Amino acid sequence: MMPGWYLKKPIGEYVNIYAAEPKINIEGALTAFLCYLIDKNLIDGVIAAKKLKGLEGEIIVAKKREEIIEAAGSKWQVLPFTSKLKETIENEDLNKIAIVGLPCQINFLRQMKTFPLLEIDFSHRIKFLISLFCYGTFAQESIIKHIREKYNIDISSIEEVKITPKALQFIGEKILEIPFEEIANYLQIGCLLCPDYTGIASDISAGIFEDKTVFIARSEMADELIKKAKNAGYIEIMEIGSDALEKIEKEAIEKINRASKYIAKLL
């Protein structure tokens, strides 16, 4: 069973929660917000994972506005990358970084910032932790085999993969939408045990929910920063509304319940 406090605060502690949209000529409120941080010299780089073609992705370091825009091309990707982080930060000599990552990566980095391990510590260089919403990541080989065999799809024709709260969408010549129930078996085992949908250890969580970008500001500092980005004309922020908030909490509760179920089964 999960500790009771997970269900009491399924999306964690926060100061404010907004629906956001870009106000500069850029696709995506998160990308516009990151441009604000770079343009105002509040950070010297963003580390994130970028979608390549289909199911592939790569870690990127963006140090200029153009690089952020180029990297965001489709959308920030749900992809594990923590193993390459230290090397990347040191090689690029970054000292004020924003990291956009998965809730599990952000939890790890928050723990490292809170309890530094001297021999591997680079946490003082991390200024902002931004978590994406995450339902889970999939074992790629198995899911590719499933799609090929069941739907007779040429994997090389898939241009983009989107994760929605209820399904995986494979976008190529046509869109194939596969509900999670069908492919739940291909979720990584760690994901089945993971109760964190929004990234409760982040400074800011950012997720796409019903085609809107949602920002969750988890501290006064983070909230202030979002408001400054708005006042500087980079983003617009709006009240999210109680219906949308309830739906996000419902998704988070479903993930907590899934973790509870698999913890009982697997551990």
Ligand code: SF4
């Ligand atoms: S479901 Fe949890 S463990 Fe899996 S990728 Fe997402 S945050 Fe990480």
